[in-house]
Amino acid sequence: MAPILIANPLQLELPAVGPVASPIGHPVVELKCFVAAELTDKHVETGVWEASPGRWRRQIIQAELSHFIAGRCTFLPDDGPPLEIQAGDAVFFPPNSLGTWHVHETVRKTYVTFDYC
Secondary structure (H helix, E strand, O other): OOOOOOOOOOOOOOOOOEOOOEEEEOOEEEEEEEEEEEEOOOOOEEEEEEEEEEEEEEEOOOOOEEEEEEEEEEEEEOOOOOOEEEEEOEEOOOEEEEEEEEEEEEEEEEEEEEOOO
16 A cells, blocks of 8 residues: 555535534534544554544544544543643544543544554
């Protein structure tokens, strides 16, 4: 497989995914996501993801490395201190990270999910 370039992810038009599965109050968060590459046999995916303002519960099943390129949010993990995240930050989420997302300003991130041994 050849390298994959995600050129200018801030300007990339992202397909709508729909509302989050477990919203908390209003507004209900709307998600967008562009999957740039998926290696199903290796359980790896990479792309660009966006969430509108609001709150929801989320379990991040696989390990994930994210680089936030726009916006501001807070992730409140069930087993640790809150993470205040803004454009420019990179975050590693261990597998099965449980918590609540609170998006203050629409966030956009590039991400890679993978199995973590």
